Amino acid sequence: MKLKIALLPGDGIGPEVIQQAVKVLDAIAEKYGHTFTFTKADIGAIAIDNTGNPLPEETLEICKNSDAVLFGAIGDPKYDNNPDAKVRPEQGLLKLRKSLDLFANIRPLNTYPTLIYKSNLKKDVIKGTDFVVYRELTSGIYFGEHTISEDGKTATDTCTYTADEIDRITHLAFRAAQIRRKKLTLVDKANVLETSRLWRKRVTEIGKQYIDVKLEFLFVDNAAMQLILKPTQFDVILTENMFGDILSDEASVIAGSIGLLASASIGNNTAMFEPIHGSFPEAKGKNIANPLAAILSAAMLLDHFSLIDEAEDIRIAVQKSIELNISTPDLNSTNHFSTTNVGNFLSDFILDDENTFYNKNNIDLGQSTII
Ligand code: IPM
Ligand code: MG
Numbered sequence: 153m154k155l156k157i158a159l160l161p162g163d164g165i166g167p168e169v170i171q172q173a174v175k176v177l178d179a180i181a182e183k184y185g186h187t188f189t190f191t192k193a194d195i196g197a198i199a200i201d202n203t204g205n206p207l208p209e210e211t212l213e214i215c216k217n218s219d220a221v222l223f224g225a226i227g228d229p230k231y232d233n234n235p236d237a238k239v240r241p242e243q244g245l246l247k248l249r250k251s252l253d254l255f256a257n258i259r260p261l262n263t264y265p266t267l268i269y270k271s272n273l274k275k276d277v278i279k280g281t282d283f284v285v286y287r288e289l290t291s292g293i294y295f296g297e298h299t300i301s302e303d304g305k306t307a308t309d310t311c312t313y314t315a316d317e318i319d320r321i322t323h324l325a326f327r328a329a330q331i332r333r334k335k336l337t338l339v340d341k342a343n344v345l346e347t348s349r350l351w352r353k354r355v356t357e358i359g360k361q362y363i364d365v366k367l368e369f370l371f372v373d374n375a376a377m378q379l380i381l382k383p384t385q386f387d388v389i390l391t392e393n394m395f396g397d398i399l400s401d402e403a404s405v406i407a408g409s410i411g412l413l414a415s416a417s418i419g420n421n422t423a424m425f426e427p428i429h430g431s432f433p434e435a436k437g438k439n440i441a442n443p444l445a446a447i448l449s450a451a452m453l454l455d456h457f458s459l460i461d462e463a464e465d466i467r468i469a470v471q472k473s474i475e476l477n478i479s480t481p482d483l484n485s486t487n488h489f490s491t492t493n494v495g496n497f498l499s500d501f502i503l504d505d506e507n508t509f510y511n512k513n514n515i516d517l518g519q520s521t522i523i
Contacts, residue, residue: 153457154187158218158422160211160248162196163241164431165441165491166224172443172495173222173450176469179499180454180462191218195248196241196431197228206244212251215422220453221252223426224446229433250290254417254424256321257289258328258452259400261407264474270408270483273380278406283386284332285403286325287396289417291317292347294393313347313392318354324418325390326362335387337368339375339395351392372399379403400428409482411442414449416456423456425449439490442480444470447498469501 159174161167174190181188193211200206215221226241248254262282268275296310329336338355340348352369359367370378372395378385379399383406391399404410410429417424427445435441448470454463473479478497481488489497 153459155189155220155457156218157188157190157453158211158215158221159190159192160195160215160221161192161224162226162431163198163228164225164433164436166196166226166431168437168439168441168491169427169443169446170222170224172491172498173446175495175499176447176466176502177450177453179502180459180465183465183503184459184462186459186462195223195244196226197231199244200239200241204239206239206241207247207251211244212248215248215252215424218422220456221248221422221424222446222450222453223424225427225429225431227431227433246294248424249417250295252417252422252424253290253419255288255290255317256324256418257285257287257396257415258418259285259287259396259403259413259415259428260452261285261400261403261413263407264412264471266475267408267412267483272405277381278383281383281386281406283383283389283403284328285389285391285396285400286321286328287400288313288317288321288392289396290393290419292393311345311347311392311394313350315350315354318351319358322355322358322390325388326358326365329365329388330362333387334364335366335368336362337370337375337386337389339370339372339389339391339399341372341395342369343371347392355390375399376402380405404428409442410445411480411482412444412448414445414452416449416452418456423453425453425456439492440481440488441491442482443491443495444473447495465502466498469498472501473497 159170161170177188191214193214194202195211196206199208226245228241231237231240263278268279271278291313293309293311296312299308325336340351342348342352379402404413413428415426415428427449429445451463451466477484478489
Protein backbone atom coordinates (compact mmCIF):
# COMPACT_ATOMS: atom_id res chain seq x y z
CA MET A 153 0.00 0.00 0.00
CA LYS A 154 1.09 3.55 -0.75
CA LEU A 155 0.36 6.12 1.93
CA LYS A 156 1.11 9.83 1.98
CA ILE A 157 1.62 10.86 5.58
CA ALA A 158 1.91 14.48 6.74
CA LEU A 159 4.30 14.77 9.68
CA LEU A 160 3.58 17.54 12.15
CA PRO A 161 6.19 17.14 14.89
CA GLY A 162 5.25 20.45 16.56
CA ASP A 163 6.85 21.63 19.79
CA GLY A 164 8.81 20.35 22.79
CA ILE A 165 9.37 16.60 22.65
CA GLY A 166 7.13 16.31 19.55
CA PRO A 167 10.01 16.06 17.02
CA GLU A 168 11.87 13.43 19.08
CA VAL A 169 8.92 11.10 19.50
CA ILE A 170 7.74 11.53 15.91
CA GLN A 171 11.22 10.60 14.67
CA GLN A 172 10.87 7.25 16.46
CA ALA A 173 7.38 6.71 15.08
CA VAL A 174 8.73 7.25 11.55
CA LYS A 175 11.54 4.79 12.24
CA VAL A 176 8.98 2.17 13.24
CA LEU A 177 6.73 2.91 10.24
CA ASP A 178 9.79 2.59 7.96
CA ALA A 179 10.47 -0.84 9.47
CA ILE A 180 6.86 -1.87 8.79
CA ALA A 181 7.07 -0.56 5.22
CA GLU A 182 10.26 -2.54 4.64
CA LYS A 183 8.88 -5.73 6.14
CA TYR A 184 5.55 -5.67 4.28
CA GLY A 185 6.60 -3.93 1.04
CA HIS A 186 4.55 -0.77 1.59
CA THR A 187 5.54 2.73 0.49
CA PHE A 188 5.02 5.40 3.10
CA THR A 189 6.07 8.90 2.07
CA PHE A 190 6.41 11.58 4.71
CA THR A 191 6.04 15.35 4.28
CA LYS A 192 7.04 17.45 7.24
CA ALA A 193 5.31 20.73 8.15
CA ASP A 194 5.30 23.24 10.99
CA ILE A 195 2.53 23.76 13.52
CA GLY A 196 2.32 25.40 16.96
CA ALA A 197 4.96 27.55 18.63
CA ILE A 198 7.60 26.66 16.04
CA ALA A 199 5.23 27.79 13.29
CA ILE A 200 4.56 31.06 15.14
CA ASP A 201 8.32 31.61 15.42
CA ASN A 202 8.81 30.90 11.70
CA THR A 203 5.72 32.51 10.18
CA GLY A 204 3.68 34.26 12.90
CA ASN A 205 0.84 31.76 12.28
CA PRO A 206 0.32 28.60 14.43
CA LEU A 207 -1.21 26.82 11.42
CA PRO A 208 0.38 28.15 8.23
CA GLU A 209 -1.70 27.75 5.06
CA GLU A 210 1.03 25.53 3.61
CA THR A 211 0.75 23.10 6.53
CA LEU A 212 -3.01 22.85 6.12
CA GLU A 213 -2.61 22.18 2.38
CA ILE A 214 -0.06 19.42 3.03
CA CYS A 215 -2.46 17.80 5.52
CA LYS A 216 -5.42 18.01 3.15
CA ASN A 217 -3.36 16.40 0.39
CA SER A 218 -2.22 13.51 2.59
CA ASP A 219 -3.92 10.24 3.48
CA ALA A 220 -3.17 10.75 7.15
CA VAL A 221 -1.50 13.14 9.57
CA LEU A 222 0.91 12.06 12.29
CA PHE A 223 1.10 14.75 14.94
CA GLY A 224 3.61 15.18 17.77
CA ALA A 225 2.81 17.76 20.44
CA ILE A 226 2.00 21.41 20.81
CA GLY A 227 2.63 24.13 23.39
CA ASP A 228 5.39 26.25 24.82
CA PRO A 229 5.85 27.78 28.30
CA LYS A 230 6.33 31.23 26.86
CA TYR A 231 2.64 31.18 25.87
CA ASP A 232 1.33 29.13 28.83
CA ASN A 233 2.56 31.79 31.23
CA ASN A 234 1.24 34.71 29.22
CA PRO A 235 -2.58 34.99 29.34
CA ASP A 236 -2.39 38.14 27.16
CA ALA A 237 -0.74 36.39 24.20
CA LYS A 238 -2.83 37.12 21.10
CA VAL A 239 -1.58 34.14 19.13
CA ARG A 240 -1.21 30.77 20.86
CA PRO A 241 0.24 27.44 19.64
CA GLU A 242 -2.94 25.56 20.64
CA GLN A 243 -4.95 27.64 18.14
CA GLY A 244 -3.05 25.81 15.41
CA LEU A 245 -4.18 22.39 16.61
CA LEU A 246 -7.78 23.49 17.15
CA LYS A 247 -7.94 25.08 13.70
CA LEU A 248 -6.46 21.95 12.14
CA ARG A 249 -9.03 19.71 13.86
CA LYS A 250 -11.82 21.99 12.68
CA SER A 251 -10.49 22.38 9.13
CA LEU A 252 -10.14 18.62 8.66
CA ASP A 253 -13.51 18.12 10.42
CA LEU A 254 -11.99 15.60 12.82
CA PHE A 255 -15.10 15.27 14.92
CA ALA A 256 -14.26 12.04 16.77
CA ASN A 257 -11.23 11.66 18.97
CA ILE A 258 -10.68 8.05 19.96
CA ARG A 259 -8.51 7.41 23.02
CA PRO A 260 -8.06 3.76 24.00
CA LEU A 261 -6.81 2.78 27.43
CA ASN A 262 -5.62 -0.59 28.53
CA THR A 263 -3.15 -1.85 31.11
CA TYR A 264 0.07 -3.75 30.48
CA PRO A 265 0.52 -6.59 33.00
CA THR A 266 4.18 -5.71 33.58
CA LEU A 267 3.33 -2.05 34.23
CA ILE A 268 0.46 -2.47 36.64
CA TYR A 269 2.72 -1.90 39.62
CA LYS A 270 3.87 1.46 38.16
CA SER A 271 0.46 3.04 38.52
CA ASN A 272 -0.29 5.13 41.58
CA LEU A 273 -3.52 3.20 41.84
CA LYS A 274 -3.93 -0.21 43.46
CA LYS A 275 -3.11 -3.18 41.28
CA ASP A 276 -6.41 -4.93 42.07
CA VAL A 277 -8.37 -1.85 41.04
CA ILE A 278 -6.77 -1.33 37.64
CA LYS A 279 -6.05 -4.91 36.58
CA GLY A 280 -7.95 -5.78 33.40
CA THR A 281 -8.94 -2.19 32.58
CA ASP A 282 -9.74 -1.86 28.89
CA PHE A 283 -11.88 0.99 27.65
CA VAL A 284 -11.93 3.59 24.92
CA VAL A 285 -12.99 7.22 25.15
CA TYR A 286 -14.92 8.69 22.22
CA ARG A 287 -14.43 12.44 22.68
CA GLU A 288 -16.30 14.91 20.46
CA LEU A 289 -13.54 17.10 19.06
CA THR A 290 -14.80 19.94 16.90
CA SER A 291 -17.56 21.61 18.88
CA GLY A 292 -18.70 22.47 22.41
CA ILE A 293 -17.07 25.06 24.61
CA TYR A 294 -13.76 24.85 22.71
CA PHE A 295 -15.38 26.26 19.59
CA GLY A 296 -18.17 28.48 20.97
CA GLU A 297 -17.86 32.22 21.18
CA HIS A 298 -15.11 33.46 23.50
CA THR A 299 -15.45 37.07 24.67
CA ILE A 300 -13.85 39.44 27.13
CA SER A 301 -15.54 42.74 28.04
CA GLU A 302 -13.87 46.08 27.34
CA ASP A 303 -13.03 46.64 30.99
CA GLY A 304 -11.46 43.17 31.04
CA LYS A 305 -13.63 42.09 33.97
CA THR A 306 -16.15 39.75 32.35
CA ALA A 307 -15.35 36.78 30.16
CA THR A 308 -17.58 34.29 28.35
CA ASP A 309 -17.07 30.91 26.71
CA THR A 310 -20.16 29.51 25.05
CA CYS A 311 -20.92 25.80 24.79
CA THR A 312 -23.10 24.88 21.82
CA TYR A 313 -23.98 21.49 20.36
CA THR A 314 -26.25 20.63 17.45
CA ALA A 315 -28.09 17.33 17.05
CA ASP A 316 -26.02 16.51 13.96
CA GLU A 317 -22.75 17.01 15.82
CA ILE A 318 -23.94 14.65 18.56
CA ASP A 319 -25.38 12.05 16.22
CA ARG A 320 -22.34 11.45 14.01
CA ILE A 321 -19.95 10.59 16.87
CA THR A 322 -22.67 8.68 18.72
CA HIS A 323 -23.02 6.26 15.81
CA LEU A 324 -19.26 5.68 15.77
CA ALA A 325 -19.22 5.04 19.52
CA PHE A 326 -22.12 2.56 19.35
CA ARG A 327 -20.45 0.71 16.48
CA ALA A 328 -17.24 0.49 18.50
CA ALA A 329 -19.20 -0.89 21.47
CA GLN A 330 -20.79 -3.54 19.23
CA ILE A 331 -17.41 -5.05 18.42
CA ARG A 332 -16.14 -4.66 22.00
CA ARG A 333 -17.96 -5.59 25.22
CA LYS A 334 -21.25 -3.97 24.16
CA LYS A 335 -21.51 -1.27 26.78
CA LEU A 336 -21.64 2.48 26.18
CA THR A 337 -21.50 5.10 28.95
CA LEU A 338 -22.51 8.64 28.07
CA VAL A 339 -20.74 11.08 30.37
CA ASP A 340 -22.46 14.45 30.75
CA LYS A 341 -23.77 17.00 33.21
CA ALA A 342 -27.46 16.66 32.33
CA ASN A 343 -28.54 17.77 35.81
CA VAL A 344 -27.22 21.26 35.01
CA LEU A 345 -26.47 21.79 31.31
CA GLU A 346 -28.93 22.11 28.44
CA THR A 347 -26.33 20.81 25.97
CA SER A 348 -25.99 17.67 28.10
CA ARG A 349 -29.75 17.13 28.06
CA LEU A 350 -29.64 17.30 24.25
CA TRP A 351 -26.83 14.71 24.27
CA ARG A 352 -28.96 12.39 26.44
CA LYS A 353 -32.02 12.70 24.18
CA ARG A 354 -30.08 12.06 20.98
CA VAL A 355 -28.00 9.22 22.38
CA THR A 356 -31.09 7.52 23.87
CA GLU A 357 -32.86 7.79 20.53
CA ILE A 358 -29.89 6.47 18.53
CA GLY A 359 -29.39 3.70 21.09
CA LYS A 360 -32.65 2.14 19.88
CA GLN A 361 -30.81 1.19 16.67
CA TYR A 362 -28.15 -0.64 18.68
CA ILE A 363 -30.21 -2.80 21.00
CA ASP A 364 -27.31 -5.20 21.59
CA VAL A 365 -25.41 -2.39 23.35
CA LYS A 366 -26.16 -1.58 26.99
CA LEU A 367 -26.45 2.20 27.41
CA GLU A 368 -25.65 3.90 30.70
CA PHE A 369 -25.45 7.55 31.77
CA LEU A 370 -23.06 9.09 34.23
CA PHE A 371 -22.63 12.68 35.42
CA VAL A 372 -19.11 13.86 34.75
CA ASP A 373 -18.27 14.47 38.43
CA ASN A 374 -19.29 10.93 39.28
CA ALA A 375 -17.45 9.63 36.19
CA ALA A 376 -14.23 11.28 37.40
CA MET A 377 -14.62 9.35 40.64
CA GLN A 378 -15.68 6.03 39.06
CA LEU A 379 -12.70 6.09 36.71
CA ILE A 380 -10.30 5.60 39.56
CA LEU A 381 -12.63 3.68 41.89
CA LYS A 382 -13.54 0.96 39.37
CA PRO A 383 -12.11 1.56 35.89
CA THR A 384 -12.92 -1.99 34.78
CA GLN A 385 -16.63 -1.09 34.63
CA PHE A 386 -16.10 0.92 31.43
CA ASP A 387 -16.09 -0.26 27.82
CA VAL A 388 -16.88 2.73 25.55
CA ILE A 389 -17.13 6.18 27.12
CA LEU A 390 -18.85 8.77 24.94
CA THR A 391 -18.55 12.40 25.90
CA GLU A 392 -18.35 16.00 24.76
CA ASN A 393 -15.17 17.89 24.00
CA MET A 394 -14.03 19.33 27.32
CA PHE A 395 -15.17 16.45 29.54
CA GLY A 396 -13.27 14.11 27.20
CA ASP A 397 -10.13 16.22 27.45
CA ILE A 398 -10.15 16.13 31.24
CA LEU A 399 -11.20 12.50 31.72
CA SER A 400 -8.63 11.14 29.27
CA ASP A 401 -5.76 12.78 31.15
CA GLU A 402 -7.15 11.39 34.39
CA ALA A 403 -7.43 7.94 32.84
CA SER A 404 -3.79 7.96 31.80
CA VAL A 405 -2.81 7.41 35.44
CA ILE A 406 -4.32 3.93 35.16
CA ALA A 407 -1.93 2.96 32.37
CA GLY A 408 1.10 3.99 34.43
CA SER A 409 2.33 6.81 32.21
CA ILE A 410 0.72 9.38 29.95
CA GLY A 411 3.64 8.53 27.67
CA LEU A 412 1.79 5.37 26.62
CA LEU A 413 -1.48 6.78 25.38
CA ALA A 414 -2.27 7.11 21.70
CA SER A 415 -5.22 8.63 19.91
CA ALA A 416 -6.90 8.82 16.54
CA SER A 417 -8.96 11.76 15.33
CA ILE A 418 -11.39 10.77 12.64
CA GLY A 419 -13.60 12.72 10.26
CA ASN A 420 -14.82 11.96 6.78
CA ASN A 421 -11.51 12.64 5.03
CA THR A 422 -7.90 12.80 6.23
CA ALA A 423 -7.52 11.31 9.72
CA MET A 424 -4.97 12.39 12.29
CA PHE A 425 -3.04 10.35 14.82
CA GLU A 426 -1.43 11.84 17.89
CA PRO A 427 -0.14 10.95 21.34
CA ILE A 428 -2.38 12.42 24.04
CA HIS A 429 0.56 13.82 26.00
CA GLY A 430 1.65 17.41 25.63
CA SER A 431 4.94 18.99 24.58
CA PHE A 432 6.74 18.31 27.93
CA PRO A 433 9.17 21.23 27.41
CA GLU A 434 11.34 20.25 30.40
CA ALA A 435 12.39 17.11 28.53
CA LYS A 436 12.93 18.71 25.13
CA GLY A 437 16.21 17.67 23.47
CA LYS A 438 17.21 15.38 26.36
CA ASN A 439 16.39 12.13 24.56
CA ILE A 440 14.34 10.93 27.56
CA ALA A 441 10.76 11.32 26.32
CA ASN A 442 8.70 8.16 25.98
CA PRO A 443 8.10 7.57 22.25
CA LEU A 444 5.53 4.78 22.81
CA ALA A 445 2.44 7.02 22.65
CA ALA A 446 3.56 8.37 19.26
CA ILE A 447 4.47 4.87 18.08
CA LEU A 448 1.15 3.43 19.24
CA SER A 449 -0.55 6.33 17.42
CA ALA A 450 1.26 5.14 14.28
CA ALA A 451 -0.24 1.68 14.96
CA MET A 452 -3.70 3.28 15.08
CA LEU A 453 -2.90 4.90 11.73
CA LEU A 454 -2.18 1.47 10.26
CA ASP A 455 -5.43 0.09 11.75
CA HIS A 456 -7.28 2.93 10.07
CA PHE A 457 -6.08 1.67 6.68
CA SER A 458 -6.93 -1.93 7.64
CA LEU A 459 -3.24 -2.86 7.94
CA ILE A 460 -4.16 -5.01 10.91
CA ASP A 461 -1.14 -7.38 10.97
CA GLU A 462 1.19 -4.42 10.64
CA ALA A 463 -0.45 -2.60 13.54
CA GLU A 464 -0.33 -5.77 15.61
CA ASP A 465 3.41 -6.09 14.88
CA ILE A 466 3.96 -2.68 16.44
CA ARG A 467 1.89 -3.56 19.50
CA ILE A 468 3.75 -6.85 19.98
CA ALA A 469 7.08 -5.02 19.75
CA VAL A 470 5.88 -2.41 22.28
CA GLN A 471 4.72 -5.17 24.62
CA LYS A 472 8.13 -6.82 24.30
CA SER A 473 10.01 -3.60 25.04
CA ILE A 474 7.92 -3.08 28.17
CA GLU A 475 8.46 -6.69 29.29
CA LEU A 476 12.21 -6.33 28.82
CA ASN A 477 12.19 -2.96 30.56
CA ILE A 478 13.65 -1.29 27.48
CA SER A 479 11.92 1.89 28.55
CA THR A 480 12.43 5.60 29.07
CA PRO A 481 12.72 7.02 32.63
CA ASP A 482 8.97 7.51 33.15
CA LEU A 483 8.65 3.71 33.17
CA ASN A 484 12.16 2.68 34.16
CA SER A 485 13.75 4.97 36.70
CA THR A 486 16.82 2.90 37.53
CA ASN A 487 18.18 1.68 34.26
CA HIS A 488 16.53 3.62 31.56
CA PHE A 489 16.88 3.73 27.80
CA SER A 490 16.89 6.82 25.63
CA THR A 491 14.04 7.80 23.31
CA THR A 492 16.25 6.84 20.36
CA ASN A 493 17.19 3.46 21.81
CA VAL A 494 13.58 2.50 22.44
CA GLY A 495 12.81 3.39 18.78
CA ASN A 496 15.83 1.39 17.61
CA PHE A 497 14.80 -1.65 19.61
CA LEU A 498 11.26 -1.57 18.22
CA SER A 499 12.31 -1.19 14.59
CA ASP A 500 14.94 -3.93 14.93
CA PHE A 501 12.44 -6.21 16.61
CA ILE A 502 9.83 -5.63 13.90
CA LEU A 503 12.33 -6.46 11.17
CA ASP A 504 13.90 -9.42 12.87
CA ASP A 505 11.74 -10.74 15.67
CA GLU A 506 12.50 -14.42 15.06
CA ASN A 507 16.24 -14.06 15.09
CA THR A 508 16.77 -11.20 17.48
CA PHE A 509 19.15 -12.00 20.27
CA TYR A 510 18.86 -9.95 23.36
CA ASN A 511 22.12 -9.17 24.96
CA LYS A 512 21.09 -9.24 28.59
CA ASN A 513 24.23 -7.52 29.76
CA ASN A 514 23.75 -4.67 27.35
CA ILE A 515 20.11 -4.33 28.29
CA ASP A 516 21.09 -4.20 31.95
CA LEU A 517 23.63 -1.54 31.17
CA GLY A 518 20.95 0.48 29.37
CA GLN A 519 23.08 0.51 26.25
CA SER A 520 22.38 -1.36 23.09
CA THR A 521 19.76 -4.05 22.95
CA ILE A 522 20.69 -6.30 20.13
CA ILE A 523 23.82 -8.13 19.08
C1 IPM B 1 -5.49 17.38 23.97
C2 IPM B 1 -4.84 18.67 24.37
C3 IPM B 1 -5.44 19.81 23.56
C4 IPM B 1 -6.93 19.87 23.90
C5 IPM B 1 -4.77 21.17 23.76
C6 IPM B 1 -3.30 21.11 23.45
C7 IPM B 1 -5.45 22.26 22.97
O1 IPM B 1 -4.95 18.88 25.73
O2 IPM B 1 -5.41 17.02 22.79
O3 IPM B 1 -6.06 16.71 24.83
O4 IPM B 1 -7.31 20.49 24.90
O5 IPM B 1 -7.71 19.30 23.16
MG1 MG C 1 -5.77 17.22 26.79
